[in-house]
Amino acid sequence: MDDSIVRGTTSEQIIEMARDSGANKVFMVSAAPEVRFPNVYGIDMPSANELIAHGRDNEAICKQIGADALIYQTIPDLIEAVGLGNPDVKLFEASVFNGEYVTGDIDQVYLDFLDSLRSDDAKTQREIQADLANLELHNE
Numbered sequence: 001m002d003d004s005i006v007r008g009t010t011s012e013q014i015i016e017m018a019r020d021s022g023a024n025k026v027f028m029v030s031a032a033p034e035v036r037f038p039n040v041y042g043i044d045m046p047s048a049n050e051l052i053a054h055g056r057d058n059e060a061i062c063k064q065i066g067a068d069a070l071i072y073q074t075i076p077d078l079i080e081a082v083g084l085g086n087p088d089v090k091l092f093e094a095s096v097f098n099g100e101y102v103t104g105d106i107d108q109v110y111l112d113f114l115d116s117l118r119s120d121d122a123k124t125q126r127e128i129q130a131d132l133a134n135l136e137l138h139n140e
Contacts, residue, residue, distance in 0.1 A: 004032035005061075005072075006045065008052030012065040019066070028067040033075045033097040038114055040095070040106055047119040048111060 005011050005028070015026045034053035039045050048054045052061055062070050079092045095101045116122055 001029045001031070003030070004035055005030045005052060005065075005070075006035050007050055008061065008065045011052075011067070015066045025068045026066070027069045027071065028062075028065065029071045031073055033072050033078060033094075034061075035096050037096050037099040038111065038118065040101060040110070040114060041093070041103075044118070045096070047115040047122075049115060050120060 002011060002014070011028055015028065018026045035045075035051050036048075036053045036055075038048050038051070045051075052064060056064070058070050058072075062068065075094055075097050078097075079094065082092055083089060091102060093102050095106075
């Protein structure tokens, strides 16, 4: 059981530990729906291509993390649960799960731009450039 599965690396490690401890079958359960899309409203999360559920079905995700089965919370059940906590909420922002951005102004061009900023490769490239700049500054 995990609160959510984002990249899948933690899930993969948990499943490996369970198998190392002798588990014959491992069923992974996520308290959140599949995180398939990036957040564009202020949460710095991986790029879409680094999200394990982006473009993959349950079978592919199971194979990737080594699970025999994978169970997710459903979006309707999550919305219902939040509604029980606060019936005044009429619009639930679930874009990371369903790709529907409430502002209505998010397109693929913007998502590609975010990907170019947020991907691990982009972050590594920026770190290398910063290190080179510091090295040049130090050598002057």
